[in-house]
Amino acid sequence: MTEEAIVDAVRKAFPEGVTIGGVAPRRIFARADRAIIYKLCEFLKNQLKFDHVSCVTGVDRIDRFQVVYHLSSYENRCVLEITVDIPRDDPEIDSISPLWGGANWHERETYDMFGIRFKNHPRLERIFLPEDTQFFPFRKDFKLGRQ
């Protein structure tokens, strides 16, 4: 499928909640609501053959958090970037590791660094830092220095 065909299929399946931000060669940029992220990923995996999660990471925009997914597809030769805004006082989003096992550790790292909780994650624990760590170091309000 070409990039335009993927965009059309996504628009058709999700008339609400998904905004296509731009299309470049082999790259599609999209924004999505956090309520539909699991269904969107399920659709992308089963219907559009996006078979690989390259990365799941977080961004701290100070007034809100963002979770950024990079989904890639061998068949479509294309990477789809999905950005999801989530409120800072309720950093929670559906986990996509039931769909792709590769998202497991990415989501754990995002939880470890940003404190974003992923619902239905099989094992949402600290991955880099010790379990008794009291802070989330990649948040902007975290101050570096001697702990």
Add this chain to the structure above:
Amino acid sequence: MRATGVKRAVDKITTPIWSWSLRNSIFPLHFGIACCALEMAASSAPRWDAERFGIVYRSSPRQCDVLLVNGWVTTKLRPDLRRLYEQMPEPKWVIAMGECAISGGPWYDSHTVVQGVDTFIPVDIYIPGCPPRPEALLDGFLKLQDKIRASTKGRFLED
């Protein structure tokens, strides 16, 4: 035995022997953390050949008498490194190799790197450098030999 002076006589004869054998068979723990471990490997390779000083790396802490900390220690590694230190039999010494082990190095304000090994293990020799060259590492071991010679450890009869 102490009253008759036998202990003093035995100590006088055996202390140099024990000290000589201790300082010429330094067995560091083969525990590489970071890039300084490459210098550790180079120093035991043919070009510098640490084994001519009796420095043989052993893989079990129970067979070692020197803990060579070569690299940054994260808070997650700290309890395990402390356990390795506790598992080593006395007499034992600790060498902090490189800036990270001495003070945290480039990660002086990191959220996860311990700011110096001496915050949780007593350190005998500090070898600065980032990383120190193999010559510096060997010099540190020779300094440790001097320290062993000067100390009274290794007496045959303990008090």
